[in-house]
Amino acid sequence: MSILIDHESTFIIQGITGREAVTMTRELLDYGAKLLGGVTPGRRGREVHGVPVEDTVRAFTERTRVDGSIVVVPPAFAADAVHEAVEAGVRLIVVVTERIPRRQVAEFVEHAEQTGARIIGPNCLGIISPGKSRMGGIGGSADATHRAFHPGSVGVMSRSGGMTVEIANALSQAGLGISTACSIGGDAIIGSTYAELMPLFEADAETQAIAIYSEPGGRAEAELAEYMEAASSRLPVVAFMAGRFMDAMPGMRFGHAGTIVEGREDTTAEKIDRMQRAGIAVAERIEHIPALLRERMGAR
């Protein structure tokens, strides 16, 4: 098993004829993902690496089962693309686009809540269930992806796309491997937070532990800590906290749109303390994560 996607998952790419999406199409097909095709308005009848292009999402959903969509359209059109997918009944929407204004993000997230669709991102690299499927550019070429993402027992969630791959690579090298890795996005408002994805990992028999990457800004780590305390989770969690230097630099934005120290709870010191009080181990370095996970997996 895995969460969100497996080898049966069918999906499309909105914005498939863009340069980045064309490369992604090649990588996804090489990886063995069930990519049905994609949408670019006005380009119906074309193909990208052998998969069809349609004008609308409905052109796909009316004739076949579409489990998901990857949104790779420019920021000015991204929110519209997500609303179209939600309205067409797509249940899993991975929003890769960055720099979407916050209010537009909140609007499509609220729209998705109304229909029960799940949003991942925006400003994310995608999701991967190693050896089964992936949605998004996560991992790069199929060969590079196989190298960094070995199938295994650890669920990964990260506010940074690049660090999702770095952590997965460390877990693969250590022989633990990954059940599903999810780049959840670096914006202040995202479709799915750590705490919101935890119940999915909880229900996944393959997942035995969780590794997360976190940053200054926002309340996602506090929310995860509250979840861990309330849910008496079976899964040990190890976190890595980047951006410790930012604690002394309030008001400065580094890294991602959501990474800014505005209030006391935004600092890494506060977040580390909050997570540790909830039983989450905090690794000082990425390479310490596998050993910390093993200790805790053995203890349960």
Place this chain on the structure above:
Amino acid sequence: MRFFEFEAKQLLARRGVPLPESRIARTAEEAADAQRELGGDVVLKSQVLSGGRMKAGGVRFAGSADEARGAAEAILALPINGQHPQGVLVERKGEIAQEYYAAVTWDGRAKRPVIVFSDMGGIDIEEVAEAHPDHLSRTHLSTLRPLSDYQAKLAVARTGVTGGDLNRLARIVLQLARAFREHDLTLAEINPIGKLADGSILALDAHMEMEAEARGAHRALLAELGIPEHDTRQARPPTPFEVAGAEVDAQDTRGVAGNVTEFSGSLGLVIGAGGGSLTLFDAVRSAGGDPANYCEVGGNPSVRKTAALTRLIVSKPGVEKIAVMMNVVSNTRVDIMARGVIKGVIEAGFDPADKIAIFRIPGSWEEEGFAILRRYGVEYVDRSVSMHEAARRAVAKLAGLDGG
């Protein structure tokens, strides 16, 4: 992007929010004139993009033109958190009977805007939230349904306020929420709203921030307020080095090679991407290193763009070596990065083998990249060496240099 208080108050004024009568003064003489026009007691407030003005001495009181001149002189000469005041806001001062707090901001957990209101204004709202939770209300707003008057009323009534004050305060809160929505603000705050001895209710201070991504959609408004497009309104103004970094990134739209922040150390950093840069900057510091800069390289920047960024960093006064490091990359091509940094170092007139302390970018086309690095004698490591270990080696190399 933060607005000065006088700008935020202009946005409130055009919505009919009651404000103290005021003048903006750019010089001490203008402040004296302002006091004469307003008459009586005035408050003079430093216009800086920073909190803590009162504590820093940026807020003063005056009862005459001479006092106002003196107060303005002191304020204009006083930087607060490294920022020089853009002027002095001179306002008529009234007797305050009661203070309230109102803000509209994003709640990242609820993923909605939230109205925060308190009948204990004027002090740190986080303290009120902890010590007096019954005096603070949180009212979430839908982004899809229209904003309605009752939501503002609810926010105020939840703290127990009633009577004429409820209606007057709700009108202010409603306009604050409208400003938040229509101007794509990330924060719209009035602290305090003051009820004066005569019963009138005024917005005494205002703090607003517009989302940087939304600036393009509000060009007309920003032009009306006289805010130039290049005015970034960061917590501190950008240094020339940072401006040059932004120009590098703007050369073309392929990939990112910028987001430069200046520090004072001797190890230049060409690092990426978003989370990788945060991790690597920490890693250098925890190894005892002293970074000369922060930056972000991501996606697939051109050789030209990477070279320009590298040239900027390696040429920075005080930089002895640079470290080129990223997390395991998905889209970035390692060979193109290797070409870019070597080109930049050579263009700056240095030897890559000497100047590049370490190169750690694992990912696609890494064999091709490593071959280029070998040709120039640059030390590189693959994914078997962690980000922290790579940073440690770079710092150690520099320390060896310092030691002779």
